[in-house]
Amino acid sequence: MNSEYKSLDKLLILKITEEIDHHTTEKIRRKMDNEITRYMPRKVLFDFNEVSFMDSAGIGLIIGRYKVAKLFGGEVEIANARPSVKKVLEMSGITRIIKINDGIRIAN
Amino acid sequence: MKGLYDNEMKLEFLSKSSNEAFARITVAAFVSQLDPTIEEISDIKTAVSEAVTNCIIHAYEDTDGIVKIVTRLIGNTVEIEISDSGKGIENIELARRPLYTTKANLERSGMGFTIMESFMDEVEISSVVGIGTKIIMKKKIKKIENTTDIKEECCSKTIV
Ligand SMILES: Nc1ncnc2c1ncn2[C@@H]1O[C@H](COP(=O)(O)OP(=O)(O)O)[C@@H](O)[C@H]1O
Ligand SMILES: [Mg+2]
Numbered sequence: 467m468n469s470e471y472k473s474l475d476k477l478l479i480l481k482i483t484e485e486i487d488h489h490t491t492e493k494i495r496r497k498m499d500n501e502i503t504r505y506m507p508r509k510v511l512f513d514f515n516e517v518s519f520m521d522s523a524g525i526g527l528i529i530g531r532y533k534v535a536k537l538f539g540g541e542v543e544i545a546n547a548r549p550s551v552k553k554v555l556e557m558s559g560i561t562r563i564i565k566i567n568d569g570i571r572i573a574n
Numbered sequence: 575m576k577g578l579y580d581n582e583m584k585l586e587f588l589s590k591s592s593n594e595a596f597a598r599i600t601v602a603a604f605v606s607q608l609d610p611t612i613e614e615i616s617d618i619k620t621a622v623s624e625a626v627t628n629c630i631i632h633a634y635e636d637t638d639g640i641v642k643i644v645t646r647l648i649g650n651t652v653e654i655e656i657s658d659s660g661k662g663i664e665n666i667e668l669a670r671r672p673l674y675t676t677k678a679n680l681e682r683s684g685m686g687f688t689i690m691e692s693f694m695d696e697v698e699i700s701s702v703v704g705i706g707t708k709i710i711m712k713k714k715i716k717k718i719e720n721t722t723d724i725k726e727e728c729c730s731k732t733i734v
Contacts, residue, residue, distance in 0.1 A: 487591075488631060489592055489594045491681075519598075519616070519619065521620050521627070522682075522683050522685040523683075525683040526682055527681065529681070529683065549613070550612075550613065550617075557685065557689060
């Protein structure tokens with residue numbers, strides 16, 4: 467996982483670079499929580515561009531981070547999820563509380 | 575004499591979380607001989623990942639145990655049997671319900687069985703408390719009839 471903070475917009479971009487399952491989430495979760503509590507962003511954007519696999523562990527991961535971000539008054543958004551990942555996200559119903567953006571270009 | 579199954583493989587491994595990816599990739603590789611679509615393969619990988627993870631975190635609760643997978647190809651149908659000799663499920667009907675989890679503290683979503691059921695055609699659960707759990711999932715791999723699919727496949731191959 468990589469992260470990037472844009473202080474002007476108070477935007478924290480968390481780019482996940484591994485497959486998301488029960489095995490990988492623990493490490494990802496720790497890193498994400500570090501970044502969120504450090505920056506207290508207004509918005510956390512999960513960039514899923516490089517996520518080739520996700521099972522229900524990812525749902526728990528995202529809902530958990532949504533709660534952490536909310537503690538600091540931040541919202542959460544998901545970008546660039548491929549169809550197989552989107553299918554799992556949509557099943558879970560979290561798309562009702564978390565916006566999923568298609569084809570967001572993340573400027574450097 | 576010809577066997578009952580057209581093809582079959584068996585896999586046994588320790589209930590370590592690092593084996594979750596190994597298990598789903600291995601099953602997917604075996605199933606690929608039926609020429610599934612990308613979507614069918616990712617459905618199968620996700621369902622296997624859910625069932626194997628359940629053995630690791632619920633059945634054995636992070637102690638060492640053996641997870642067994644048998645995959646059978648019967649005609650166009652994939653049958654995947656995933657079993658453990660862990661603690662078993664007390665109430666299967668309850669366990670199947672969306673959002674039901676006994677491990678909410680670990681940020682489990684309770685969506686594992688719901689995903690298995692919607693990504694596979696059939697999911698059968700049998701379990702005895704103190705003995706173990708067996709999940710049998712089936713999915714029919716559809717033959718590609720849509721000509722645009724075939725065309726796309728042939729074109730991408732020519733380019734490569
Ligand atoms: N192999 C298993 N052995 C024992 N209990 C299980 C097993 N698989 C599932 N369960 C039980 O069923 C519940 C629901 O499973 P699931 O839908 O995958 O959700 P989750 O894994 O997120 O809890 C689990 O919380 C657990 O109590
Ligand atoms: Mg589960």
